[in-house]
Amino acid sequence: xxxxxxxxxxxxxxxxxxxxxxxxxxxxxxxxxxxxxxxxxxxxxxxxxxxxxxxxxxxxxxxxxxxxxxxxxxxxxxxxxxxxxxxxxxxxxxxxxxxxxxxxxxxxxxxxxxxxxxxxxxxxxxxxxxxxxxxxxxxxxxxxxxxxxxxxxxxxxxxxxxxxxxxxxxxxxxxxxxxxxxxxxxxxxxxxxxxxxxxxxxxxxxxxxxxxxxxxxxxxxxxxxxxxxxxxxxxxxxxxxxxxxxxxxxxxxxxxx
Amino acid sequence: xxxxxxxxxxxxxxxxxxxxxxxxxxxxxxxxxxxxxxxxxxxxxxxxxxxxxxxxxxxxxxxxxxxxxxxxxxxxxxxxxxxxxxxxxxxxxxxxxxxxxxxxxxxxxxxxxxxxxxxxxxxxxxxxxxxxxxxxxxxxxxxxxxxxxxxxxxxxxxxxxxxxxxxxxxxxxxxxxxxxxxxxxxxxxxxxxxxxxxxxxxxxxxxxxxxxxxxxxxxxxxxxxxxxxxxxxxxxxxxxxxxxxxxxxxxxxxxxx
Numbered sequence: 060x061x062x063x064x065x066x067x068x069x070x071x072x073x074x075x076x077x078x079x080x081x082x083x084x085x086x087x088x089x090x091x092x093x094x095x096x097x098x099x100x101x102x103x104x105x106x107x108x109x110x111x112x113x114x115x116x117x118x119x120x121x122x123x124x125x126x127x128x129x130x131x132x133x134x135x136x137x138x139x140x141x142x143x144x145x146x147x148x149x150x151x152x153x154x155x156x157x158x159x160x161x162x163x164x165x166x167x168x169x170x171x172x173x174x175x176x177x178x179x180x181x182x183x184x185x186x187x188x189x190x191x192x193x194x195x196x197x198x199x200x201x202x203x204x205x206x207x208x209x210x211x212x213x214x215x216x217x218x219x220x221x222x223x224x225x226x227x228x229x230x231x232x233x234x235x236x237x238x239x240x241x242x243x244x245x246x247x248x249x250x251x252x253x254x255x256x257x258x259x260x261x262x263x264x265x266x267x268x269x270x271x272x273x274x275x276x277x278x279x280x281x282x283x284x285x286x287x288x289x290x291x292x293x294x295x296x297x298x299x300x301x302x303x304x305x306x307x308x309x310x311x312x313x314x315x316x
Numbered sequence: 317x318x319x320x321x322x323x324x325x326x327x328x329x330x331x332x333x334x335x336x337x338x339x340x341x342x343x344x345x346x347x348x349x350x351x352x353x354x355x356x357x358x359x360x361x362x363x364x365x366x367x368x369x370x371x372x373x374x375x376x377x378x379x380x381x382x383x384x385x386x387x388x389x390x391x392x393x394x395x396x397x398x399x400x401x402x403x404x405x406x407x408x409x410x411x412x413x414x415x416x417x418x419x420x421x422x423x424x425x426x427x428x429x430x431x432x433x434x435x436x437x438x439x440x441x442x443x444x445x446x447x448x449x450x451x452x453x454x455x456x457x458x459x460x461x462x463x464x465x466x467x468x469x470x471x472x473x474x475x476x477x478x479x480x481x482x483x484x485x486x487x488x489x490x491x492x493x494x495x496x497x498x499x500x501x502x503x504x505x506x507x508x509x510x511x512x513x514x515x516x517x518x519x520x521x522x523x524x525x526x527x528x529x530x531x532x533x534x535x536x537x538x539x540x541x542x543x544x545x546x547x548x549x550x551x552x553x554x555x556x557x558x559x560x561x562x563x564x565x566x567x568x569x570x571x572x573x
Contacts, residue, residue, distance in 0.1 A: 186441040189476045193467070197474060209487050210450070217454060219446045223488035230466050231480035 060283070060304070060313050065256030066091060066098040067247070067280070069265035070112070072288020073309070074100070077213030080119035081287050083308045090311040092122040099250045101263075103206035103240040103270055105132040105179030105221065106154035129250050131205035131240035132160040132179060137249065138203070138239045140164055143174065150195045152188050152224065153179030157205060172198060178228060178236070179205040180221040189227055196232035206240030208270060212288045241265075242273035247280060264309065266290060272302045285309050317540070317561070317570050322513030323348060323355040324504070324537070326522035327369070329545020330566070331357070334470030337376035338544050340565045347568040349379040356507045358520075360463035360497040360527055362389040362436030362478065363411035386507050388462035388497035389417040389436060394506065395460070395496045397421055400431065407452045409445050409481065410436030414462060429455060435485060435493070436462040437478040446484055453489035463497030465527060469545045498522075499530035504537055521566065523547060529559045542566050 068074060074084045091098050100112070100123065107115070109125035116123035135157065139147055147166045150173040151158060157179035161168075166177075170191045178192070196202055208220035225236050240246055251261060263280045265271020266288025275282035282302040286292035292307055306313065325331060331341045348355050357369070357380065364372070366382035373380035392414065396404055404423045407430040408415060414436035418425075423434075427448045435449070453459055465477035482493050497503055508518060520537045522528020523545025532539035541559040543549035549564060563570060 182443050184443040184446070186439050186476065186481075189441070189480060193476050193480075194473060209490065216451060217488075219443065219450050219484070219488035223446060223450075223484040224443075226487040227476070227480040227484035230483040231474075231476035233466065 060262060060316055063260060063262040063281070064096065065251075065254035065261040066096065067101050067250045067254070067261060067263045068098060069267065069271050070100050070102040071104055072212040072266035073264060073271075073285055074116070074121060075119060076288070077215070079214045080121065081308065083310055084287075085119060085121045087309040087311045087313075088121050088123075090314055094314070097254045097256065098127065099253050100128045101241065101246065101250045102128070103131045103208050103221075104211065105130060105135070105157045105205040106182075107156045108159045109133070111156070129246070129253060130156055130160070131246065132157040134239045134246045134249060135177060135179070135203065135205050136160040136164040136166075138245070139166065139175070139177070147175060148173045149175045149177050150191060150200070151177045152181050152184060152192060152228075153177065153205070154181055170195065173200050175201045175203055176228070177203045178221065178225050180211070181224060184224050189231060192228045193231040196228070196234045202228065202232070202234040202236045204236045204238050206270070207236075207238050208240075208267070210289065212266075241270040242277055244274070244278045247274050247278040251280070262303075268295065268298050268302075272298075275302070276300050283313075317519060317573055320517060320519040320538075321353065322508075322511035322518040323353065324358050324507045324511070324518060324520045325355060326524065326528050327357050327359040328361055329469040329523035330521060330528075330542055331373070331378060332376060333545070334472070336471045337378065338565065340567055341544075342376060342378045344566040344568045344570075345378050345380075347571055351571070354511050354513065355384065356510050357385045358498065358503065358507045359385070360388045360465050360478075361468065362387060362392070362414045362462040362497075363439075364413045365416045366390070368413070386503070386510060387413060387417070388503065389414040391496045391503045391506060392434060392436070392460065392462050393417040393421040393423075395502070396423060396432070396434070404432060405430045406432045406434050407448060407457070408434045409438050409441060409449060409485075410434065410462070411438055427452065430457050432458045432460055433485070434460045435478065435482050437468070438481060441481050446488060449485045450488040453485070453491045459485065459489070459491040459493045461493045461495050463527070464493075464495050465497075465524070467546065469523075498527040499534055501531070501535045504531050504535040508537070519560075525552065525555050525559075529555075532559070533557050540570075
C-alpha cells in the first residue's frame with residue numbers, strides 16, 4: 060500500500076471501539092503522520108463535533124486535529140446549504156455534533172411546520188420526538204438523515220445506530236429518507252477534496268462493509284477492510300463485490316507493502 | 317347485512333377518533349345491543365386494559381363491558397402462554413394494557429437476558445429502551461410485537477403506532493418480529509370463539525385496510541370497510557382484494573339491508 064498518497068479512515072470499529080483505542084490503529088496513524096501522508100477520519104457518527112473527536116483521539120494518542128475530521132453532521136450541513144434556500148426551517152433530532160454543524164450553517168430550529176426533518180443519532184430520542192417528526196412529515200416536510208447505520212460498536216457491545224431511529228420515523232410517516240453519510244458517494248467526494256488526492260491514489264479504510272466498503276466501491280476509491288468492528292472478516296465471502304484489501308487489523312507494516 | 321349473527325368491530329378510526337366518538341358508530345352499536353346481536357371490539361391498540369376501554373366507551377354512550385373487548389395485549393398474553401414454558405422471562409416495552417395482561421399471565425419482567433422481547437405501543441419509548449431491547453435480541457432473545465400499525469388516528473391527526481417502535485428495534489438488532497394483532501388470523505379466531513359464531517355468519521368492521529380488512533380476508537370472515545379512519549374509501553381501488561362491503565360511515569340502517 061506504499062503507493063497511496065491519501066487515506067480516508069473510519070473511526071468507530073476501525074480506530075477505536077467506544078472508549079477503547081485499537082492499539083495497532085494508533086500506531087498506523089502515527090506512521091502516516093511521520094511520513095507526512097495526508098489523512099482524513101470520515102465518520103457516520105453525527106453525535107460529536109470535530110473538536111470533540113480530535114480531543115478524544117489525542118487522549119488515545121492518535122495524532123489528529125479538527126481539520127483531520129469529517130463527520131456526517133458536517134456533510135448534512137453542506138448538503139442542506141447546497142439543496143435548500145436559506146433560512147432553512149428544520150425539525151432536528153440529533154446530538155450536539157449535528158446541532159452544532161447546522162447552527163453554524165444558519166439553520167433555524169423549529170417543530171412548527173418545518174421544511175425538513177433532519178435526523179442524526181440521539182441518545183435522548185423519545186416517542187415525543189418521533190411524534191413531532193411524524194406530524195412535520197405528514198404535513199409535507201422532507202426527511203433527511205445523516206446515516207443509516209443500524210448499530211454503533213462500543214467497548215462492550217453495540218448501541219442502536221441512527222438507522223434504527225430513522226426506521227421508526229420513516230415507518231410512522233411513510234416518508235423515504237435521503238441519507239448523506241457513507242455509503243453515499245457524495246460524502247466520499249467531500250473527503251477527497253479535503254485530501255486533494257485523486258480517487259485511485261486514495262485508500263478508504265473501514266470495518267463496516269455496508270457503509271465503508273460500499274462507499275469506496277460506489278466512489279471508485281480503493282478500500283481496505285479491517286475485521287475489528289461491525290463486519291467480521293469471515294462475513295466478507297457472503298458479500299458481492301470485494302474490498303481491494305482485507306486485514307484482521309490495521310497494521311503499520313501494510314504501508315511498506 | 318341483516319343475515320350476520322355476530323360482529324367484530326375495530327375501535328380507533330371506526331368507533332372513535334382519540335377522545336371523540338363517531339356518533340353514527342355509537343348508534344350502530346346501540347342497534348346491535350337492542351337486537352341482542354353479539355359483538356366484540358377487536359383493537360390492535362395495546363395501551364389500555366379492557367376495563368379502561370369499556371369505561372371510555374360508556375362515557376361515549378357506546379354500550380360495552382370488559383367482556384366485549386379483545387385487545388392485542390390479551391392476544392399477546394394468550395400467544396405467550398401457548399408458545400412458551402413458564403416462567404417466561406420477558407423484556408417488555410409497552411403501556412399499562414400490555415403490562416397488565418402479561419402480569420396476569422405470570423410473565424416475569426426483566427432486562428437481564430430475557431427469553432423474549434415483547435413490544436407494544438409506548439408513549440414513553442426512549443433510546444434507552446431501544447438499547448436494552450437491542451442487547452437482549454443480539455444475545456438471542458426472540459422478538460414479539462402486539463401489532464405493526466404505523467400510526468394511530470386521534471382527534472387531531474396521527475400519533476406514531478407500534479409499527480414505528482418495532483421498526484426501530486428490528487433495525488437495531490437485525491431481528492424479525494412475530495406479530496399477534498390484526499391482520500394475523502390468530503387474533504380473529506380468538507374473537508370468533510368469544511362470539512361463538514361461524515366465520516361466514518360474522519362481519520368484521522374496520523377503517524384500516526391493511527389491518528382490519530386484510531385480517532378478514534386472511535381468516536375467511538366477511539368485512540365492512542368504513543371511511544372514517546386510516547384508509548380513505550377512495551384509496552380502496554388501489555388495493556388488491558376488496559372488502560365485502562364499504563360505507564363512508566357506520567350506519568344502523570345497514571343492519572336492515
